[in-house]
Amino acid sequence: MSQISPVIAPSILSADFAKLGDEVRAVLDAGADWIHFDVMDNHYVPNLTVGPLVCEAIRPHALKNGKPAMIDVHLMVEPVDRIVPDFAKAGANLISFHPEASTHVHRTLGLIKDNGCQAGLVLNPATPIQQLDHTLDQIDLVLLMSVNPGFGGQSFIPATLQKISQVRKVLDQYRETSGRSIRLEVDGGIKVDNIAAIAKAGADTFVAGSAIFGKLNYRDVIEAMRQEIAK
Ligand code: DX5
Ligand code: ZN
Numbered sequence: 001m002s003q004i005s006p007v008i009a010p011s012i013l014s015a016d017f018a019k020l021g022d023e024v025r026a027v028l029d030a031g032a033d034w035i036h037f038d039v040m041d042n043h044y045v046p047n048l049t050v051g052p053l054v055c056e057a058i059r060p061h062a063l064k065n066g067k068p069a070m071i072d073v074h075l076m077v078e079p080v081d082r083i084v085p086d087f088a089k090a091g092a093n094l095i096s097f098h099p100e101a102s103t104h105v106h107r108t109l110g111l112i113k114d115n116g117c118q119a120g121l122v123l124n125p126a127t128p129i130q131q132l133d134h135t136l137d138q139i140d141l142v143l144l145m146s147v148n149p150g151f152g153g154q155s156f157i158p159a160t161l162q163k164i165s166q167v168r169k170v171l172d173q174y175r176e177t178s179g180r181s182i183r184l185e186v187d188g189g190i191k192v193d194n195i196a197a198i199a200k201a202g203a204d205t206f207v208a209g210s211a212i213f214g215k216l217n218y219r220d221v222i223e224a225m226r227q228e229i230a231k
Helices: 017-029 052-061 081-089 105-114 160-178 195-201 218-230
Strands: 007-010 034-040 070-076 094-097 118-123 141-145 183-187 205-208
Touching: 007 183, 007 218, 017 034, 017 052, 017 218, 034 052, 052 070, 052 081, 070 081, 081 094, 081 105, 094 105, 094 141, 105 118, 118 183, 141 160, 160 183, 160 195, 195 205, 195 218, 205 218
Parallel strands: 007 034, 007 205, 034 070, 070 094, 094 118, 118 141, 141 183, 183 205
Antiparallel strands: none
16 A cells, blocks of 8 residues: 555546536536546547547536636647647646657656646556656656556456556655655556555556446545545
8 A cells, every 4th residue: 555645536438428517517516536537639549539638528517615626637649749748728737748759758757747737657557667767857757557558448457557666666765765665556457456456556546437436436446446445
């Protein structure tokens, strides 16, 4: 378990897009912490979703106790840099990208920070964790993919648990030397019945799309997830 408070970040990929503002409000009212916003370009990943216009449209609906909730933008696009300022202007708080999709990872991280957002690096199931070397000072979050990116509703890849523990160690060591905490987010196939193991391995931030939006009562699922995390 990590030392920072757990965050549940529902992915709107599985929400009803015909009433997205309502869905965003409903899931935050039901106890979610952040909104996870999956951006796919039919190039880096074989699917096409939403862009800055939709981020801007949901921004006024993404409120928690009257204050802006975090919009956690997960970019599955290539190239990355062109679109970063657009998402910052559209109200994103945190922007994560896949290093394979950026020619100059250090430059892209700097660009995200220069645009006033927190920055995250996303590791695919087969991307080695050494990819984090030389980036820790620039990042606020590591996002570990527990499915291959591109689609909601896939099954959690069990080998991710070991990878979470390995990254947890790296981040704990970094906190000891720097005094700075970096979040460890996991994305893909997270359900009530596996979230305890994911938390135990060391994740503190949990993306769940189909597990939440696929159910009638969002509050029940989110509460059940929190209970499992606390186990
Ligand atoms: C996959 C996306 C995920 C996905 C999560 O490329 O990054 O955020 O939508 O959906 P579930 O929870 O259904 O796996
Ligand atoms: Zn995602």
